[in-house]
Amino acid sequence: MRHCLHLTSTFVLIFLVTVQSQMLGGHKNIADHQNDARVQEVAQFAVKQIGEKTSKKLDLVKINSAQKQVVAGLNYVLVIETAAQSKKETYEAHVYEPLGNQPLKLTSHKQIDNEAAQRKTEESSERHSGALLGGYREVSTTDSEVSQAADFAAEQLSSQSNSLSPLKVEEVLSARSKVAAGKVFELKMKLSQGNMPEQIMQVEVSRSLQNELKLESHNPISSES
Incomplete structure (x- = not known):
């Protein structure tokens, strides 16, 4: 009898630990959203x-990205593209789904511009594909984030x-980025x-x-006369 009670207690403990670990987990991408x-x-x-909150008649056009987090229920983070009288608007929406078939609740939302929406979609895709643990990928040298990182590096140098x-950025010759706890840029x-x-100059x-922003490293490669 005591042996059975011990096994039961062990299984309950394992279950509670599993649930707790899920609750403490981060947001995970929903692949086929x-x-x-x-x-x-x-x-x-x-x-x-x-x-209703913005007094606009919005229609859902597309879900750009979707994530969920296990808590006492589920937290959803969606980047959604909408249409309002033929004008497209993109929002980041946070929705909470309680346990026990309780009604959904919109906990927060904000309108984001197309560039920010694209960046969130790319970062979400990178995390799903494993880029979070991988190396750099090529990015456009004219990307606004790249330009900002280059100007910041020049100021720091x-x-x-x-x-x-002062040092002035004449041209970004190449650019790569990777997702870490945020993002890291490698620029030449x-x-x-x-x-x-x-x-x-090559900088990170x-x-x-x-x-x-933080200048992690810099390395002069050559000089031009």
Whole structure:
């Protein structure tokens, strides 16, 4: 009898630990969100609620990305594309689904521009494909995030220089990025500084989840006369 009670207690403990670990987990991408019936229902609910809160007649056009987190129920984070009188608007919506078939609740929402929406979709795709644990991928040298990282690196390098002339980014020659706890950029760029010869510099700049930039490393490659 005691042996049975011990086994039962062990199974209950394992179950509770498993549930607790799920509750403490992060958001996970929903791979086939376009064909997931529940995600579609949650998205339609979010669009209706956002429409009521913004006094707009919104129609769901597309779900760009979807994530969920196990808590005491489920938290959904959706990036949804809507149409309002032929004008497209993209929103990030957070929806909570309680346990026990309780009604859904829109906990927060915000409208985001197309560039931010594309970035969120790309990062979501990268996490799903395993890029979170992998290496760099090529990105456009004219991307706004790349330009921001390059300018930041030039400012940081200027502050470390003894020259009175600041470093100026003449051209970003190549750019790669990877998803980490935020994002990391590896850039090769051409810099000028007053009357000095132009130089090629390779830098690594990180961007935290709070959008704070940090120059992680820099390495001069060559100079041009």
